[in-house]
Amino acid sequence: MNWSKKQVLVTGAGGFIASHLTERLVESGASVKALVHYNALGSSGWMDSSPARESVQMIFGDICDRDSVVAAAKGVDIIFHLAALIAIPYSYSSPASYVRTNIEGTLNLLQAARQQSVGLFVHTSTSEVYGTALREPINEEHPLQGQSPYSASKIGADKIVESFHLSFGLPAVTVRPFNTFGPRQSARAVIPTIISQCLKDGNVRLGSIHPTRDLNYVSNTVDGFLLAASSSPAVGQTINLGSGRKISIGELAELIGRVAKRPIKIVQDQQRVRPANSEVGCLLADNSLAHKLLGWSPKVSLEEGLQLTIEWIENNLERYRPNEYTV
Secondary structure, three states: OOHHHOEEEEEOOOOHHHHHHHHHHHHOOOEEEEEEEOOOOOOOHHHHHOOOHHHOEEEEEOOOOHHHHHHHHOOOOEEEEOOOOOOHHHHHHOHHHHHHHHHHHHHHHHHHHHHOOOOEEEEEOOHHHHOOOOOOOEOOOOOOOOOOHHHHHHHHHHHHHHHHHHHHOOOEEEEEEOEEEOOOOOOOOHHHHHHHHHHHOOEEEEOOOOOEEOEEEHHHHHHHHHHHHHOHHHOOOEEEEOOOOOEEHHHHHHHHHHHHOOOOEEEEOHHHOOOOOOOOOEOOEOOHHHHHHHOOOOOOOHHHHHHHHHHHHHHOHHHOOOOOOOO
16 A cells, blocks of 8 residues: 555544554555544644644544534545544443444444545444354454443444445445553553553552453554555455454453562452443454455564553553542
C-alpha cells in the first residue's frame, strides 16, 4: 500500500488504539482526518499530546450524529472505525448508550461511506463477541455470544457491517482484536489496573482471577489494521488479531510483578467481580487466518510489551488513581 496517496479517516482517534494507529498512518505518509468526540474542553484525547497532532486534520463531532460523519467522510479513501463505548461494567448500567454509539453510530458511518463512495471500511470488533470459549483456540467461525450489553452491541455493529457488504457491495473488513494493551490504555482495563497498583504499594485489587485472556501489544494490533487495509483478499472477511497465547488474570498479575521487580499481594475486591454469567471465562485466538490473508503475526511478545507498558505507566502514574475502581 502506498499510503502517501491515501486520504483516511480514523474515528475515535483520541483513544488508546486509535491514537497509535493515527500516528502510524501519519508516519506512513497518509493524509489523515482524525474524528474525536466533541467536548466543551476542546480535548482531542491522546491526540492532544501526540507528535502527529499538527499533521492531521482534527474533526470534532459525534458518530451518533449523521451530519458529523457525512462531512468527515467526504473525500476519504479508507475509514478506520474505532470509535466505541467499550467499558463492560458501565454497559450494565447504561446499555442504551452502547446501542446508540456502537450500533447506530456504526450505521451512520456505513451510510456515510456509501454516500461518499469510500473505497474501504475497516471496522473494529472485539474478542468479547465470542463470549466464553466453547472451543479453543477460537477461530472466526466460533459462535457469537452476547454475555454483556457491551458485547451484544458490538455483535450488532459487526452484523450491520456485514450486511452493508453483502447487501450493497460496500468494501469492508472487520478486524477483531483480542485484548490489546500498551501505553495510553485507561485504568478500566486490567493491565493498567494491575501495573498502577503494583507500582503504588503492591496491593493489587482484582475481581475474578481465574478467567484467561489472549493479550496482544498495541503495535501488533496496529500492524494488523494496516495489513487488513492493504489486502484485497481481506475484503468481506472478519479476522482475529490475537497472540495465540493465554494467561489467567492471577498469573498475569504475578508476571507483571516479576517484570516490574516489585512484590505484589493479590486482594479480591467484590465490587470488581462481574455477574457470573456475564464474565467471559476464557479467550484464546486462532490467528491462522490473519497469517494466511495478511501475513500477520505478533512481533512484540507479552513480556516485551509488559516491560514497555510498565515503563510508560511509571512515567505517567499521575494519570492513574490506583486506589479507585475505574468503571
